[in-house]
Amino acid sequence: MMILHHGWRSSASRRVRLCLAEKGLAYEGHVVDMAAMEHHSPEYLRINPLGVIPALIHDDRPLHESGTICEYLDEAFPAPPLRPDAPYERAEMRNWIRHIDGLIGNLIIFNWRHHLAKTASQWSDQELAEKLKNIPSKERQEAWLRAARKPYTEEERDAARAKLVVLLDKMEEALKPSGWLVGKAYSIADIAAAPFVKRIDEEIAPDEMTEKKHPRVAAWWTRLQARPAYAQANFGPFVDS
Ligand SMILES: N[C@@H](CCC(=O)N[C@@H](CS)C(=O)NCC(=O)O)C(=O)O
Numbered sequence: 638m639m640i641l642h643h644g645w646r647s648s649a650s651r652r653v654r655l656c657l658a659e660k661g662l663a664y665e666g667h668v669v670d671m672a673a674m675e676h677h678s679p680e681y682l683r684i685n686p687l688g689v690i691p692a693l694i695h696d697d698r699p700l701h702e703s704g705t706i707c708e709y710l711d712e713a714f715p716a717p718p719l720r721p722d723a724p725y726e727r728a729e730m731r732n733w734i735r736h737i738d739g740l741i742g743n744l745i746i747f748n749w750r751h752h753l754a755k756t757a758s759q760w761s762d763q764e765l766a767e768k769l770k771n772i773p774s775k776e777r778q779e780a781w782l783r784a785a786r787k788p789y790t791e792e793e794r795d796a797a798r799a800k801l802v803v804l805l806d807k808m809e810e811a812l813k814p815s816g817w818l819v820g821k822a823y824s825i826a827d828i829a830a831a832p833f834v835k836r837i838d839e840e841i842a843p844d845e846m847t848e849k850k851h852p853r854v855a856a857w858w859t860r861l862q863a864r865p866a867y868a869q870a871n872f873g874p875f876v877d878s
Pocket residue numbers: 646647648649650671676688689690691701702703704738741777
């Protein structure tokens with residue numbers, strides 16, 4: 638049985654859950670408590686040395702990076718295929734994944750101000766310093782510091798939103814021929830974009846997801862959400878009502 642260490646609201650985890658659901662693969666889910674910094678514990682760092690979620694364990698071997706995990710799953714469990722056959726289109730798919738991965742910092746600016754910032758702002762300076770020491774990357778140390786003490790400004794949020802809207806622009810252009818991002822069929826590129834588009838649609842820039850602004854992306858999103866795997870992957874609402 639595969640084990641997935643994940644978070645319900647984590648976009649990278651949602652990506653892997655969607656891929657597992659598309660493949661019809663059963664797994665045991667372990668929810669990682671990010672507010673408790675469980676992902677920076679020595680036990681978790683042995684599974685994912687980057688100290689982020691998700692991580693997949695298959696045949697007793699751990700694997701990190703959601704894009705890598707999805708490609709691994711497609712190789713280990715080829716049916717149904719989630720990658721194009723042609724090498725050029727496969728390369729295009731990887732570039733989509735790489736581009737989307739590079740945008741995660743812009744999502745963090747919106748995502749962490751909800752649940753995580755609430756908890757982190759209550760830590761004492763000493764508690765905060767202790768927690769920061771366990772975070773493997775400088776970039777994420779900074780993100781936690783910002784969550785705890787220096788909320789992102791409106792200007793920073795506007796800049797992050799603009800970069801995420803550029804993702805929609807790029808998608809709009811790419812969706813022209815087939816209705817999916819790469820080649821003729823749904824692929825891991827679409828799976829990678831889905832959690833980002835979910836957050837853009839529900840909070841970050843819903844006005845950009847209209848028929849008027851990004852008609853192909855809007856239609857793509859409707860099509861993607863209609864897939865049975867989407868419901869199984871349980872993206873849920875990000876912010877509790
Ligand atoms: N490139 C990584 C990004 C993983 C990532 O940033 N995960 C976030 C949740 S979506 C996380 O663990 N954040 C907690 C932290 O940085 O402390 C992947 O795709 O797996």
